[in-house]
Amino acid sequence: MAKPREFEKPTGVRDFPPALVAKKKWVEQRVGERFRAWGYREVITPALEYFETVGKASAIEEHKLFKLLDSQGRTLVLRPDQTAPIARVVATMMRKESLPLRLCYHGNVFRAQEREAGRNAERFQSGVELVGDDSPEADAEVVALAVEALTACGVENIRVSIGHIGLLDALLKEYLPDPEVARLKDSLGRRNLVEFRERVQALELTESNRERLLSLLTIRGGREALDRLGRHSHTEAVTAAIFHLQAMWDALQDWDVADAVDLDLTLVGSLEYYTGMYFEGYGAKGSYLLSGGRYDQLLEQFDRPSPARGFALKTDQLLMASSGGEDRPERVALVYPRRWRRQACRTASQMRREGKNVAMFVAETGVYPAEDAFDRVEEVSGHDENRSAPDGGDA
Amino acid sequence: MTKTDQHLTVAMPKGRIFTEALHLLKEAGFAMPEEMAENSRKLTVEVPEEGFTFLMVKPVDVPTYVEHGVADLGVVGKDILMEENRDVYELLDLNISPCRVCVAGMPGRGPSLNPKVATKYPRIADRYFREQGQQVEVVRLNGSVELAPLIGLSDRIVDIVSTGRTLRENGLVEMEEIAHVTSRLIANRASYRLKRTRIDQMHQQLTVAVHGEGVFK
Numbered sequence: 001m002a003k004p005r006e007f008e009k010p011t012g013v014r015d016f017p018p019a020l021v022a023k024k025k026w027v028e029q030r031v032g033e034r035f036r037a038w039g040y041r042e043v044i045t046p047a048l049e050y051f052e053t054v055g056k057a058s059a060i061e062e063h064k065l066f067k068l069l070d071s072q073g074r075t076l077v078l079r080p081d082q083t084a085p086i087a088r089v090v091a092t093m094m095r096k097e098s099l100p101l102r103l104c105y106h107g108n109v110f111r112a113q114e115r116e117a118g119r120n121a122e123r124f125q126s127g128v129e130l131v132g133d134d135s136p137e138a139d140a141e142v143v144a145l146a147v148e149a150l151t152a153c154g155v156e157n158i159r160v161s162i163g164h165i166g167l168l169d170a171l172l173k174e175y176l177p178d179p180e181v182a183r184l185k186d187s188l189g190r191r192n193l194v195e196f197r198e199r200v201q202a203l204e205l206t207e208s209n210r211e212r213l214l215s216l217l218t219i220r221g222g223r224e225a226l227d228r229l230g231r232h233s234h235t236e237a238v239t240a241a242i243f244h245l246q247a248m249w250d251a252l253q254d255w256d257v258a259d260a261v262d263l264d265l266t267l268v269g270s271l272e273y274y275t276g277m278y279f280e281g282y283g284a285k286g287s288y289l290l291s292g293g294r295y296d297q298l299l300e301q302f303d304r305p306s307p308a309r310g311f312a313l314k315t316d317q318l319l320m321a322s323s324g325g326e327d328r329p330e331r332v333a334l335v336y337p338r339r340w341r342r343q344a345c346r347t348a349s350q351m352r353r354e355g356k357n358v359a360m361f362v363a364e365t366g367v368y369p370a371e372d373a374f375d376r377v378e379e380v381s382g383h384d385e386n387r388s389a390p391d392g393g394d395a
Numbered sequence: 396m397t398k399t400d401q402h403l404t405v406a407m408p409k410g411r412i413f414t415e416a417l418h419l420l421k422e423a424g425f426a427m428p429e430e431m432a433e434n435s436r437k438l439t440v441e442v443p444e445e446g447f448t449f450l451m452v453k454p455v456d457v458p459t460y461v462e463h464g465v466a467d468l469g470v471v472g473k474d475i476l477m478e479e480n481r482d483v484y485e486l487l488d489l490n491i492s493p494c495r496v497c498v499a500g501m502p503g504r505g506p507s508l509n510p511k512v513a514t515k516y517p518r519i520a521d522r523y524f525r526e527q528g529q530q531v532e533v534v535r536l537n538g539s540v541e542l543a544p545l546i547g548l549s550d551r552i553v554d555i556v557s558t559g560r561t562l563r564e565n566g567l568v569e570m571e572e573i574a575h576v577t578s579r580l581i582a583n584r585a586s587y588r589l590k591r592t593r594i595d596q597m598h599q600q601l602t603v604a605v606h607g608e609g610v611f612k
Contacts, residue, residue, distance in 0.1 A: 159588050192485040194579060220595070262591070286464045286585040 012121025040104035045085035059273035078110035091302030099132025129310035140251035154324035163267030167241035284321035333369030336380035406466035408454035423604035467586035500551035513543030
């Protein structure tokens with residue numbers, strides 16, 4: 001291996017120049033305001049976690065984890081997501097606080113990349129977790145908040161697709177034994193509709209059941225699609241899941257976001273992790289902006305069983321998709337000769353109180369402000385009478 | 396709908412698959428211009444009447460264009476999808492350009508102590524031999540793979556075979572079939588959601604063209 005050159009960084013990590021940081025802060029502030037307005041409180045968790053706890057509980061596959069050893073030889077991971085650490089916080093530090101808990105975060109997560117460079121190993125996310133409360137309204141709340149957060153960042157053309165892993169599972173189990181169900185879910189998880197069709201064609205089924213299974217691929221729409229699906233269902237699990245989704249859809253209509261939302265039963269998240277509804281959000285010209293869903297089995301791994309759901313905004317994508325910019329204050333370069341320093345200091349303080357960003361330059365040093373770094377260059381030309389005048393007794 | 400909702404950019408492999416895909420698009424009812432010859436040197440072809448832009452790219456790059464979202468859709472052989480393992484939707488088997496990925500070698504050659512396999516598909520080969528419980532050394536080549544066993548670079552090869560003529564002419568025999576290969580319609584994750592109406596429509600028209608009426612419900 002060649003020794004790294006000075007400009008090189010490990011694959012998948014980036015430096016953020018000031019302009020990008022400004023935009024990122026703006027995005028985080030906008031979504032953070034929405035989170036707070038909906039009653040979510042921010043928490044911060046460490047970047048390092050034990051592999052045995054958070055690493056194993058996370059939705060991210062093991063081969064994507066960054067692992068390292070601490071001085072006692074225990075395996076640590078750089079947190080691959082924020083949900084598992086927050087579940088740990090809810091079950092330990094905040095154990096005495098009664099549910100439901102509404103928590104949010106802004107932070108980085110780490111996923112090792114196998115393929116070419118240009119994919120981020122360190123990613124920024126902002127998100128919420130709503131722990132406790134089994135109701136369809138709680139599920140609808142996070143979807144509505146996700147749409148509101150994207151809107152707050154000026155994202156256009158927002159589409160949210162919603163699937164339901166529990167419903168899909170129950171529907172498949174009406175026709176098929178467990179191993180086949182797992183195989184079909186696996187095809188959908190890899191977004192391979194061709195393989196799903198091939199597997200269904202290869203199964204021994206009546207023609208009408210085969211068509212019903214294949215029709216799962218083409219279910220589109222919202223509430224009316226759910227109603228149609230409900231008419232054919234037989235088992236209690238299917239009926240219960242459809243009932244839950246219908247109630248959730250009604251709540252989404254009350255939040256006025258149902259028009260941005262599509263049902264798609266082929267949409268499944270991490271198969272071992274999500275237990276109920278799962279959703280992904282897209283927008284702008286082709287950006288994948290968020291994912292989230294219901295994860296009812298995570299909290300019990302930290303010994304505080306509870307239903308829960310949340311979502312994570314993909315901040316890096318959101319930066320590109322957001323049409324807004326930071327509300328940047330005016331940047332002023334203040335150039336002063338040394339003999340007017342006292343006045344320059346006062347002028348600067350006054351301007352800073354007015355919200356301007358002020359940087360100082362001493363004329364005698366010959367260091368002048370770069371043109372593109374400032375909106376305005378102001379020179380302090382003192383007034384002798386002002387300088388010698390008494391300054392209200394504080395001179 | 397705005398123009399961006401309707402317009403589709405499709406990554407197309409240059410060569411034989413393109414000709415067949417073009418034929419299929421016409422059968423599916425899309426008005427494709429006659430002069431879209433496969434040997435054109437153009438890298439992009441606009442079909443404004445149907446709201447398509449075609450990107451003419453190397454077959455192996457089709458999934459890359461689609462995954463990165465510079466193309467909404469792509470047409471690509473299953474062999475390349477298996478090798479590249481990209482995060483895209485595999486929507487439809489177009490049933491064109493059929494062939495198979497095979498293990499081939501010299502007839503009558505016994506097992507080697509240090510088996511080597513030459514291939515353009517190192518990931519497919521590696522995965523296949525692992526599943527067979529064999530440890531082999533995979534040698535990656537970019538072409539003329541059939542030469543490798545003849546000159547002793549490898550014992551066997553993994554390559555696509557359609558008629559088997561190239562194998563026969565080089566004195567090789569097909570030993571095992573790894574996968575049956577046809578071309579697939581693939582879609583970018585975000586495009587599949589954001590341009591859903593248009594993609595569903597195209598998906599449906601192509602399904603009818605491939606399988607006939609009544610298959611797509």
